[in-house]
Amino acid sequence: QVQLVESGGGLVQAGGSLRLSCAASGSIFSPNVMGWYRQAPGKQRDLVATIGTGGVFNYADSVKGRFFIFRDNAENTVYLQMNSLKPEDTGVYYCNLKDLRALDYWGQGTQVTISS
Numbered sequence: 001q002v003q004l005v006e007s008g009g010g011l012v013q014a015g016g017s018l019r020l021s022c023a024a025s026g027s028i029f030s031p032n033v034m035g036w037y038r039q040a041p042g043k044q045r046d047l048v049a050t051i052g053t054g055g056v057f058n059y060a061d062s063v064k065g066r067f068f069i070f071r072d073n074a075e076n077t078v079y080l081q082m083n084s085l086k087p088e089d090t091g092v093y094y095c096n097l098k099d100l101r102a103l104d105y106w107g108q109g110t111q112v113t114i115s116s
Contacts, residue, residue, distance in 0.1 A: 009110030
């Protein structure tokens with residue numbers, strides 16, 4: 001059983017920065033991929049960024065150059081540093097872990113709101 005707990009969401013003005021954290025605990029298998037997805041009201045949950053155990057990453061085109069994903073394997077924690085935030089970045093951000101068994105685990109989500 002794996003649990004994911006997100007933190008760091010909040011209200012920020014356009015152009016500002018925010019850092020999200022997600023701590024994983026439980027029976028975590030390696031290798032695995034951890035990442036962030038976001039969902040705006042009335043829309044589907046979409047990929048923001050992912051990073052594998054070995055550091056291979058993937059970003060949505062809309063966040064490339066602005067968002068940066070990092071992970072601390074020793075702490076089983078993944079971070080999302082969000083810079084130059086835009087109103088369209090607003091949504092609920094969910095942490096995700098996919099392990100070698102292709103099983104998915106999700107956090108409860110954290111609200112990110114960008115004002116302009």
